[in-house]
Amino acid sequence: MQLTDTQKAILDGQRGKAPRKALELIVRYAKVLGAGQLCRVTWADLFCGAHHYLDVVESDDPDRIFGTMSLCTDDDVALASMHSGCICYSGVEVDCTEVPEKMLAGSGRQAKNRAMLSRFVDTGVVLSGTCVPYLLGFIPLAGEHFVSCESSAVLFINSLWAACGNGDGIEASFCAAVCGYTPLWGLHLPENRKATHVVGIRSQPESVHDWDVLGHAVGRQLPPMAVPILTGEFPRPDAIRLKAFFSSLACAAGTEICHIEGITPEAATIGQVLGGRHENGRLCVDRSDAADSVSRLNGQPRDRIDYISLGCPHYHIDELRRIAELLDGRRIHADTRVHIWTAGPFKHMADRCGYTATIEKAGAHLLTGSCPSTRGYPPGVRTAAYDSAKQRMSAAQETDARLYYGSLEQCLQTAVSGVWEGC
Amino acid sequence: METIVIHGRGALGGVAEGPALISRRTITGWGGVDIRTGIVKEPGHPLEGLGLRNSILILEGSRGSNGWSIFFHAAQVAGCGPAALVFPRLDSRTAVTAAVLNVPLVTDLDADPFDLIKVGDRVRVDGDRGLVEVVGTTMD
Numbered sequence: 001m002q003l004t005d006t007q008k009a010i011l012d013g014q015r016g017k018a019p020r021k022a023l024e025l026i027v028r029y030a031k032v033l034g035a036g037q038l039c040r041v042t043w044a045d046l047f048c049g050a051h052h053y054l055d056v057v058e059s060d061d062p063d064r065i066f067g068t069m070s071l072c073t074d075d076d077v078a079l080a081s082m083h084s085g086c087i088c089y090s091g092v093e094v095d096c097t098e099v100p101e102k103m104l105a106g107s108g109r110q111a112k113n114r115a116m117l118s119r120f121v122d123t124g125v126v127l128s129g130t131c132v133p134y135l136l137g138f139i140p141l142a143g144e145h146f147v148s149c150e151s152s153a154v155l156f157i158n159s160l161w162a163a164c165g166n167g168d169g170i171e172a173s174f175c176a177a178v179c180g181y182t183p184l185w186g187l188h189l190p191e192n193r194k195a196t197h198v199v200g201i202r203s204q205p206e207s208v209h210d211w212d213v214l215g216h217a218v219g220r221q222l223p224p225m226a227v228p229i230l231t232g233e234f235p236r237p238d239a240i241r242l243k244a245f246f247s248s249l250a251c252a253a254g255t256e257i258c259h260i261e262g263i264t265p266e267a268a269t270i271g272q273v274l275g276g277r278h279e280n281g282r283l284c285v286d287r288s289d290a291a292d293s294v295s296r297l298n299g300q301p302r303d304r305i306d307y308i309s310l311g312c313p314h315y316h317i318d319e320l321r322r323i324a325e326l327l328d329g330r331r332i333h334a335d336t337r338v339h340i341w342t343a344g345p346f347k348h349m350a351d352r353c354g355y356t357a358t359i360e361k362a363g364a365h366l367l368t369g370s371c372p373s374t375r376g377y378p379p380g381v382r383t384a385a386y387d388s389a390k391q392r393m394s395a396a397q398e399t400d401a402r403l404y405y406g407s408l409e410q411c412l413q414t415a416v417s418g419v420w421e422g423c
Numbered sequence: 424m425e426t427i428v429i430h431g432r433g434a435l436g437g438v439a440e441g442p443a444l445i446s447r448r449t450i451t452g453w454g455g456v457d458i459r460t461g462i463v464k465e466p467g468h469p470l471e472g473l474g475l476r477n478s479i480l481i482l483e484g485s486r487g488s489n490g491w492s493i494f495f496h497a498a499q500v501a502g503c504g505p506a507a508l509v510f511p512r513l514d515s516r517t518a519v520t521a522a523v524l525n526v527p528l529v530t531d532l533d534a535d536p537f538d539l540i541k542v543g544d545r546v547r548v549d550g551d552r553g554l555v556e557v558v559g560t561t562m563d
Binding site for chain 2: 025068252
């Protein structure tokens, strides 16, 4: 491996023990990949707080937990700060940390979570509390190298902004933020960003739900590590539709970059995005594929719905505006609990605009910072519904409840009637 | 019986032997593994109910969440991690998992392990020489 003098100095411990341990992990990661060099990381979207998987470390000391689970060392390592040239976000939190009385977690986890987040703030991490950092100031520009623990954010930022990031993992993202480097491999290299699969879209996606379904329909046909280019006659999607599309595509296939002809910056034309090579495969997605996806995600008989979780990825303020319109003057069924998830800054906007008051008056709850995947489920949930294919797919591992999937409108109609109103 | 040996790139050194935990269909990392026991808990997965502990974990790749590595890592910290890893090709998430677990790893294989190795077969992984060898079948 070619290491620069600066990198060698870090490995010699000249910048402290934590950067040395972080870079050791990054160098091992590079060797595993066969990467010859590292590149500078300037943005890091991390995964901070007392997440449940950290419970395997039998300690409440944030430095001990960080050392074992992020720097991958048993040594005593106290982190002074993240790399000064890297802007760090904290990512999705374990629960509704901003409003402790709404947390499901007991007082022990709450205290541990506060201590860990406070420790991260001391090291320079911003408490973003969201899975949509790209809507809240996390803006790596084209050609910049970033890391993110959120798969849909990696796909969004690679595809729409032409910044460079791989899926990596939570440990490698932390180590990159501490030492400032990641392996120059995969989507950090221009030649690996060219399309490998041409995907003809014939399902006429229009609504946010159509695009959410499309991500699943494309994803379940794509091989691992494919780089798709979408082509076809369909209405131009906006960022909110693509937020839904990328999240379900990332979850269904692990896709990390997806070009769209004439829309994403590296795909003005099919010729440009193929880079003079032939594609490895072609596939086509039509209305029957989309219907099949909905059917696969929603195979259960019509039933009463105990719990509806909306806002995966976290809703944009305009989605909250729309929900407030749809719920204005209506009343959620007494036996159905509705959680609507967004980021703290959007909740602040929604408070000012009166959307929160309208949503809460209808009987739904507007929550921030987390989601059922990190927070868990309220007790007694027997049936659960979602407007996100990603959340629906993740829920299969997280709850024994029967699971339903439909559009936002279907979920809100269900919230009012108490009985599943989708397909 | 003809010895089955698959050649590849030894990406992390060392030698380990154990029962194969093998599936062409990968495990969903986030929530697919019980962190305290290392038991696969993804509903309907071919390996559901089997444990990672001291196994030779052979999967096609990762899927979905960027939290893929941390669940295998947590299981290792809990004393229930795999003894070695085999991935036919690497993606960034499987590579991070290997770097974090720091156990023998062979990748870039010259044959399809899913056609040649069954769950429970005794497999030796030589990360120094880039070899995956079946040393005993489930029938033994």
